[in-house]
Amino acid sequence: MTISDSGSDVGSVDSYESEFSSDEESQASEQRQPEIPRVLANWWLNENLGSGYSGSIFRATHVHTGQVVALKVQHVNHECPTNRYERHLYPLLQEAKGMPRLFAAGVQGEWDYLAIDLLGASLDNIYRKNGKEVLDLRSVCSIAEQVIDRLELMHNRGVLHRDIQLGNCVIGLPPNEKTIYMIDFGFSKRYIDPYTNRHIPDSKVKRDFIGNYWFSSVNVHCRGKVPSRRDDLEAAALMFIHLLTPRGLSWTRNGVPKTTDAHNRLMAEKRAARPEDLCRGLPDVFEEFLHYSRSLKFKDCPNYTRWKQEFRDLAVDQGYPDSDEFVWPPPAPVAPIPKSMNTPRRHTPAVNADEMEGILNDLGKLNFGEQQVLGDRTNVQEAVRQAKKDAQAVSGKQSEKPSEKDVIVVSSGSEGDSIPPPFLTPKAHRLEKLARRASQATDNAGLSKLVHEFIEVMQSNSSRTLTKEAFHFLDVLYKQLEDPSVFIQPMRTSRTRSVNNEPIPEKEPAHIKLGVVARLKREVGQATNNKALAAMVNDFGRVTNKSAGRTVTKDGFAFLEGLAERLTVLH
Numbered sequence: 001m002t003i004s005d006s007g008s009d010v011g012s013v014d015s016y017e018s019e020f021s022s023d024e025e026s027q028a029s030e031q032r033q034p035e036i037p038r039v040l041a042n043w044w045l046n047e048n049l050g051s052g053y054s055g056s057i058f059r060a061t062h063v064h065t066g067q068v069v070a071l072k073v074q075h076v077n078h079e080c081p082t083n084r085y086e087r088h089l090y091p092l093l094q095e096a097k098g099m100p101r102l103f104a105a106g107v108q109g110e111w112d113y114l115a116i117d118l119l120g121a122s123l124d125n126i127y128r129k130n131g132k133e134v135l136d137l138r139s140v141c142s143i144a145e146q147v148i149d150r151l152e153l154m155h156n157r158g159v160l161h162r163d164i165q166l167g168n169c170v171i172g173l174p175p176n177e178k179t180i181y182m183i184d185f186g187f188s189k190r191y192i193d194p195y196t197n198r199h200i201p202d203s204k205v206k207r208d209f210i211g212n213y214w215f216s217s218v219n220v221h222c223r224g225k226v227p228s229r230r231d232d233l234e235a236a237a238l239m240f241i242h243l244l245t246p247r248g249l250s251w252t253r254n255g256v257p258k259t260t261d262a263h264n265r266l267m268a269e270k271r272a273a274r275p276e277d278l279c280r281g282l283p284d285v286f287e288e289f290l291h292y293s294r295s296l297k298f299k300d301c302p303n304y305t306r307w308k309q310e311f312r313d314l315a316v317d318q319g320y321p322d323s324d325e326f327v328w329p330p331p332a333p334v335a336p337i338p339k340s341m342n343t344p345r346r347h348t349p350a351v352n353a354d355e356m357e358g359i360l361n362d363l364g365k366l367n368f369g370e371q372q373v374l375g376d377r378t379n380v381q382e383a384v385r386q387a388k389k390d391a392q393a394v395s396g397k398q399s400e401k402p403s404e405k406d407v408i409v410v411s412s413g414s415e416g417d418s419i420p421p422p423f424l425t426p427k428a429h430r431l432e433k434l435a436r437r438a439s440q441a442t443d444n445a446g447l448s449k450l451v452h453e454f455i456e457v458m459q460s461n462s463s464r465t466l467t468k469e470a471f472h473f474l475d476v477l478y479k480q481l482e483d484p485s486v487f488i489q490p491m492r493t494s495r496t497r498s499v500n501n502e503p504i505p506e507k508e509p510a511h512i513k514l515g516v517v518a519r520l521k522r523e524v525g526q527a528t529n530n531k532a533l534a535a536m537v538n539d540f541g542r543v544t545n546k547s548a549g550r551t552v553t554k555d556g557f558a559f560l561e562g563l564a565e566r567l568t569v570l571h
Ligand SMILES: Nc1ncnc2c1ncn2[C@@H]1O[C@H](COP(=O)(O)OP(=O)(O)OP(=O)(O)O)[C@@H](O)[C@H]1O
Pocket: 001, 002, 049, 050, 051, 052, 053, 054, 055, 056, 057, 070, 082, 100, 116, 117, 118, 119, 120, 121, 122, 167, 168, 170, 183, 184, 185, 186
């Protein structure tokens, strides 16, 4: 599935970049190859673990020591001599979590071999064998956190992976089965020149593509740009979204393109797919991460810490443990979460046929008298019109116009303990309801009560992150305090979208946030009017938003308590 073509403008840095083309050619070249011997440089070859384009991987045992490894074997004359390149990259990636150890490498006779850690199943195997259309959200969050961490390690050591895909992420064997390893550095490349210590240059010349059809970034795959750190991140983002999309990303559904036309169609589809469409129904962080990776400039260093934290917070917000361990098969969540969380964007009904029949029977027994039942407040006007028409039809004459009071509205969730909609955690749901109530509050006493409730919700689980819904509450609060009649630019959504592809502003250092929040805590008790409180809410939201992790600190909660107190004093 991985392809590469010519066009290296940075060939001085270790990497494989030469031309090879169709599947038929590769099969023909494999058929011409002689048989791999049973013993290669003291390694006894056991079963074949997998075969890629350029070679085969065997479980192998050292004939003297009994050490068991994975032996990557490739013919020396193979047109795609990836082992030769991997041999130079592995030493750069040693002694690091999630990187296979290299035990031996060399050439014996016609065979080039690499002896590396024997590992477990690839994410591709896991995904296929899962038997479901998508992976669960918790698993994807831990995959995201670990893959971003592995990329950070590789990038910090001056290496790009350039072929991020499910088959190249594998779990370890016990006791390392919760760790995800990166493998296959055949297309990896040093982006920091070891001699000059400088980043490889960008190029305006359109290059041939190196990477894989499914996840390579739009810039690299469809526009022929030189890959850099941002492209590894974008490939990872696409991979995470793929895992949560029923039947995967749309351009992966027709299999590997066999013709140039099919490949062009695939590229057009990939290029046209907007992040908001790809991520519809998914938690925001996936779309934000994809946007972020695409907003980076060629030489930009990604903020890995921020994104690892975002995926961790998402998992914790869903009620999962505060850990990046990949546990397979996925255990039951530690806290009750809506069913939809475990099966994102699945279109199967949440109840079976028998349960549905029972529900319908019960509904049939409900007595609403002559009144009309609606699903949504927005339908009220239409219902009033319809009721009028019906009444006319029955009586044959103009009836009294029914008032809205004659219509029972089944609320779409503004009050009470309604069920959170898909992908809304109970916490997010409560925050949304709080924001709605805040927008309807008519006095400071009411707002004060809501701030107290906000604090309670924020402290209800171990995550103290200001999520999108929490920011929404602060926006509403700010608006009510500043000037209820004026439209206010939201604090968080104005941050998350990059306008005209401008990079999203970087985080502020922690000490700035701590200083501002400490000042707010001190000064909130002296605020003389609502406008002053509004400015404080704005400062609080702004610095928290710009801090890594966006967590509410102890001082932050003290400020909110002070705010609630002050509101009761300022009438
Ligand atoms: N260390 C390992 N332990 C166990 N299995 C492995 C290991 N390395 C690779 N494999 C298996 O072999 C498959 C092919 O490995 P790898 O991707 O390194 O080879 P490749 O020839 O470069 O493949 P491709 O052409 O598909 O990129 C992997 O998907 C995985 O299932």
